Amino acid sequence: MNSPSTETTSGPPWDTPPASSAESAAGQGRASEPGRGQGFLPGRSGLVIPLVLAGISTYLVYGMVTMTVPENTDFPGPRFYPMLLAIVGYVLAALLVLDVLRHPEKRDAEDAASYTFHSDWKAVAWLVGGFLLFALGIEFLGWIIAGALLFWCVARGVGSKRPVFDLSLALVFSSLIYLGFAVGLGLNLPSGLLGGL
Amino acid sequence: MESLNLLAEGFQGALTPMNLLWVLVGCLLGTAVGVLPGLGSSMAVALLLPMTFALDPTAAFIMFAGVYFGGLFGDSTMGILMNTPGQGSAIASTFEGHKMALAGRAPQALATAAIGAFIGGMTASLLVVFLAPRLAELSAMFGPQEYFALALFAFVATSSVVADSAVKGLASLVIGLAIATVGIDAMSGVERFTLGAPQIFDGISLITVTVAILALGEVLHVASRLKRERNPRQVNVKGRPFLKRHELKEAAPAWARGTAIGLPFGVIPVGGSEVPTFMAYDLERRLDRRRKDPQFGKGAIRGLAAPEAAGNATTGTAMGALLALGLPVSSTAAIMLAAFQQYGLQPGPLLFERSTDLVWPLLASFFVAMVVLLILNLPFAPLWAKLLLIPKPYLYAGITVFCGLGVYATSGRIFDLILLLALALLGFAMRRYGVPLAPLMIGMVLGPLAESSLRDALLSSGGDWSILVSGPIPLVLYGVLLLILAITVRSKVVNRTRRDV
Structure with a gap:
């Protein structure tokens, strides 16, 4: 339901290369813009999902191996259920890899200009960068400055063209939240730099 | 009769000025978020979840109920006016609803939707009042194998029935289950998958996961495609927002049929109201084909009335299943269950015994919320459309x-903020590649129980x-599950061969 455009692509049965090469290719697939050029990667950035799933399963296995379990634990111990999950995880990851290899996303030639389902990485970068700044700076800068910074970055990333106006709006917004939630409801929001004034 | 007395007491609890205010706030927030294109009620509830610690449980749940139902009302408003349903449950009503609007009957379409949602929700709430206590008594007999069957039922049904691809649904489920295993094992006290980080000894916070997957991930997804989407055009709303007698007569049987289809799906965990709304739509279309003058495709009032009633009927009984069994059937219900756990309450038989002062005002507030929403939506739907003027x-920055x-x-903690960002990126990737999110939420919430x-x-x-298949209740549950899977496989095969929506 989320992306109907991907459902209509039932491409020709591609030759399926061994899964190991697909795994290593997926790492680069995230970085490259999908749909550019005619190589192996375009349309196959969906390998990110099985990669994440396989990564989680591997983490579970690593955790089970390093886990310290008391000697006399009865049969279904703490390792039992994660083991089931890891097995199912690997199987599903393999199935997903097969699915992506057989049905890569295709870009409609007619629709190339409108990019209805390719991602706008610049906007995502503004959001992620802004949020990282916010997360790392909140205790030092304080809620008002860090929150305003986040607001400004997101607004800019989503396409606002008025940086100066945005800055004042962002400060008003974060100050209002501080007043409402920290002063009003008594939440513990850091005052940071402005606290000493 | 006992239920009625308790409900009457519940109304006394719900009709205090403070609780009425929370219902109103919830309904306003829910409708507002539902109206905004692309946002659904699950996002509203996710954003509100952290506020639970500032409110007492009764007030919080009353507000959540308002948000939950309000989101459904608002969603259909936008589906009808702009052809942009915010959640899967509003898609079925968009087909004929938007055509009605294009044909110059937008206000009547909005009224049909609002009344349908009201009828479905009211009927479901009534049913819940009488059946939920019985259901809770039944679940008092549940032992571990029954609970495991119930959890497995919810897992398989939500991840394979609702998702377009069963593999993707199950992948989402396994990710959710894996997240839930992090932390100290409750049965043996062994530290699991923490890498020695004390921040996650108690497990990964459900609030962080919910906000990341359902709210921040959604914002990332919307932002990544905002500039590249065509702007949907909005249909103007002019004229009478009420239905004439012949329109009421036309819609009434569809409302009734929709409600009847929607009611049982609240208890059958197939991931919320998407399935019943489509079933109701499909039934009306088939009935319509037999008439002398088929209306479908031209803005059939019945094609809108039935899915709306079905959607809210399902949502209503789903709340009953949540309260009585602790069984969430959609991501919004999963968040509500998370909220109960925040307060240290476990929905199920004990909730009806120990927390009557919470349960009955909550049930009563469903009725209040329905009335409030009908008032908010019937005459004022065009006003809600003005929310689209927010740049x-x-x-999204807000x-x-x-x-x-x-x-x-x-x-x-800064740690949770970084975790929030990482999980939001996961949620974004899942949305981008069509992996459903509801199984992840349900896995996260029900994983420990399973x-x-x-x-x-x-x-x-x-x-x-x-032992897992001993006793009548697990056998019945597994039997019903197999039946549902068989029906799903069959309908998927049929849909592939014949598509004319």
Whole structure:
């Protein structure tokens, strides 16, 4: 339901290369813009999902191996259920890899200009960068400055063209939240730099 | 009769000025978020979840109920006017609803939707009042193998029935289950998958996961495609927002049929109201083909009335299943269950015994919320459309700041903010590649129950797996599950061969 455009692509049965090469290719697939050029990667950035799933399963296995379990634990111990999950995880990851290899996303030639389902990485970068700044700076800068910074970055990333106006709006917004939630409801929001004034 | 007395007491609790205010706030918020294109009620509830610690439980749940139902009302408003349903449950009503609007009957379409939602929701709430206590008594007999069957039922049904691809649904489920295993194992006290980080000894916070997957991930997804989407055009709303007698007569049987289809799906965990709304739509279309003058395709009032009633009927009985069994059937219900756990309450039989002062005002507030929403939506639907005037950059900036606020306020740690961002990127990737999110939420919420009941059952039987299928209740549950799967496979095959929507 989320992306109907991907459902209509039932491409020709591609030759399926061994899964190991697909795994290593997926790492680069995230970085490259999908749909550019005619190589192996375009349309196959969906390998990110099985990669994440396989990564989680591997983490579970690593955790089970390093886990310290008391000697006399009865049969279904703490390792039992994660083991089931890891097995199912690997199987599903393999199935997903097969699915992506057989049905890569295709870009409609007619629709190339409108990019209805390719991602706008610049906007995502503004959001992620802004949020990282916010997360790392909140205790030092304080809620008002860090929150305003986040607001400004997101607004800019989503396409606002008025940086100066945005800055004042962002400060008003974060100050209002501080007043409402920290002063009003008594939440513990850091005052940071402005606290000493 | 006992239920009626308790409900009357519940109304006394719900009709205090403060609680009425929370219903109103919830309905306003829910409708507002539902109206905004692309946002659904699950996001509204996710953003509100961190606020639970500032409110007492009754007030919080009353507000959540308002948001939940309000989101459904608002969603259909936008589906009808702009052809942009915010959640899967509004898609079925968009087909004929938007055509009605294009044909110049937008206000009547909005009224049909609002009344349909009201009828479905009211009927479901009534049913819940009488059936939920019985259901809770039944679940009092549940042992570990019954609970495991119930959890497995919810897992398989939500991840394979609702998702377009069963593999993707199950992948989402496994990710959710894996997240839930992190932390100290409740049964053996062993530290699992923490890498020695004390921040996650108690497990990964449900609030962080919910806000990340359902709110921040959604913002990332919307932002990544905003500039590349065509702007949907909005249909103007002019004229009478009420239905004439012949329109009421036309819609009434569809409302009734829709409600009847929707009611049972609240208890059958197939991931919320998407399936019943489509079933109701399909039934009306088939009936319509037999008439002398088929209306479908031209803006059939019945094609809108039935799915709306079905959607809200399902949502209503789903709340009953949540309260009586602790069984969430959609991501919004999963968040509500998370909220109960925040307060240290476990929905199920004990809730009806110990927390009557919470349960009955909550049930009563469903009725209040329905009335409030009908008043808010019937005459004022065009006003809600004005919310679209908020510039998108500021809307999403505001939502992002609220995500950060909620998570930092509940955890007070930078660690959780970084985790929030990482999980939001996961949620974004899942949306981008069409992996459903509801199974992840349900896995995260029900995972611990599934694990502990499975291990309890196996411990008590000394490792004998046949205990999982012993007793009538597990057998019935597995039987129904197989039946549902068979029907799904069949309908998927049929849909592939014949598509004319």
